[in-house]
Amino acid sequence: MDKIKLIIDFTEYSTLRFKYSRPGIIYPHNTPHEIVVPIPGIIKQVLVKTGDVIKRGDVILVLEAMKSYNKIIADHPGKITEILVNPGDRVIKDQVVVKMD
């Protein structure tokens, strides 16, 4: 939790707010065993290999879509068991790109 300063009628108050979590990173469709892409695009870069042990927040791959390099980030820790795409592959929304256990 983060303390945020709040001023009302020239008096200062402190209020608690959820700690600001960096957005953009975690897409809701990921499960502990599958990483999917949230929008259609082209795989720009795969940053993990089979056997890698990853933690929450690690960048798995970069998806080029909507004129941007979108980082696809692990929502759950685990071990990479299978990589289903290569750089240059075209992927559709919700396509499974990496499997984990």
Place this chain on the structure above:
Amino acid sequence: MEIAKKISEFLSRVQELLLGGGEKSIKKQKAQGKLTARERLELLLDQGSFLEIDLFVEHRARSSSLQNKKLAGDGVITGVGKIKRRPVTVFAQDFTVAGGSLGQGHASKIAKIMNTAKSSGVPLIGLNDSGGARIQEGVGALAGYGDIFYLNTKLSGVVPQISVILGPCAGGAVYSPALTDFVIVVQGISKMFITGPEVIKTVIGEEISMEELGGAKTHSEITGNVHFLAEDEESAFKIIKQLLSFLPSSYQELPPEIPPEEPLKKFDITSVIPANPKETYDVLDIVKSIIDGSNFLEVQQHWAKNIIIGFGRLNGKVMGIVANQPYYLAGVLDVNAADKASRFIRFCDCFNIPLLTLVDIPGYLPGVDQEHAGVIRHGAKVLYAYSEATVPKLTLIIRKAYGGGYIAMCSKHLGADFVAAWPTAEIAVMGPEGAANILYRREISASDEPEKLRQQKITEYQEQFANPYVAASQGFVDAVIEPESTRDILVEMLTLYYDKQRDKTGKHHGNIPL
């Protein structure tokens, strides 16, 4: 002596009513980790400011099992009070009294306090903790809900309406909050659904837990039904106080102004925006380096994260901020982002809150999925909401402003009062790659080295069109500005337009695509 006796009798009557559903029910409420309705009011309102109305109202369930029972306050506490010395109207449903169920007396109390809110021009805060309609009162209970929905609608755009969900809320009980401006839920306590897990299981055989179906997290992240997620009840009340500090008490007032403050974050464009326009960044860093004290109250933080909405101040004056978030889904406009932004824009327009729009949008999201979800109809809401809004509208184009997304994000064409662009802006009908592929398709396919020619055409297009100067040459951008001077320029423009003449039309109302 006679008078003293009357007074003591009065006090003993009050004493009994203040206990709500009695000690046993209160213990049960506590065991569920919930506060009682009176404790909630104590935490929400300034100390000693609550004046209760309709304490003695009784239930109207004649000829039923309830006939000879007393229900304290008919399951709801209503009244007026103050939050940080500003008057508010409140109701708090009391789950300890017949499960907070809504009967006619209960509903008429809420309706009365809503009318007070309307006629006195002060915000309405509803603390919802109710099992739903009181079955014993039959259609009378439904009538009660109907009256409340009607008044919620009449109050809409007149005074801010805030709902907190502090228990299970099912059926009719969720529609009143849904009609209000802001809904706050508490982790582990709030549940909202039209039909609960039991009914779903019986009727269509699907099994789902209450939490998954309509818990706080579900509504914050998936449905977009709520605006704030609080960790506990106390934080929920703090959010209300913080929210109210940005809002006027009614549409006839300006939002509260406070002394200006410099942003805590310092502006350093090169550290915020990556050199490569394809790399993403967090637009909140820019928001926080523009607004007073970097103090930003984000609304719907967990839903449709590709667009950011919330309140901040510029030179002491409240602004509603809408910003594309390149960090999430490249900042595209999709069905949910369009809904999120449009409703916020309309709220600000209702309550005299100027709009600041930060643009970095690659466009509307293409795909079957979005098209079939009705992105045309939803996307049109953004166009409608911005065009309709008559509050001061300031726009800053940070980077990408492509195609329909450029028009939608409060462009000059939709009535922006001032549009500024950074030198990093790219304002064009489509991205360089797409444009090169379409414009030079024949040349590229006829070439001996198609890939080389394609790259060359992309670069050419980028140099020629992916900048703010084409738009500026036609007056669609009012000024291309140095990023360092952004805050100063926006402050100046806000001051200029703050008292802008707002045109009112004589029509009944427009017909926004819903």
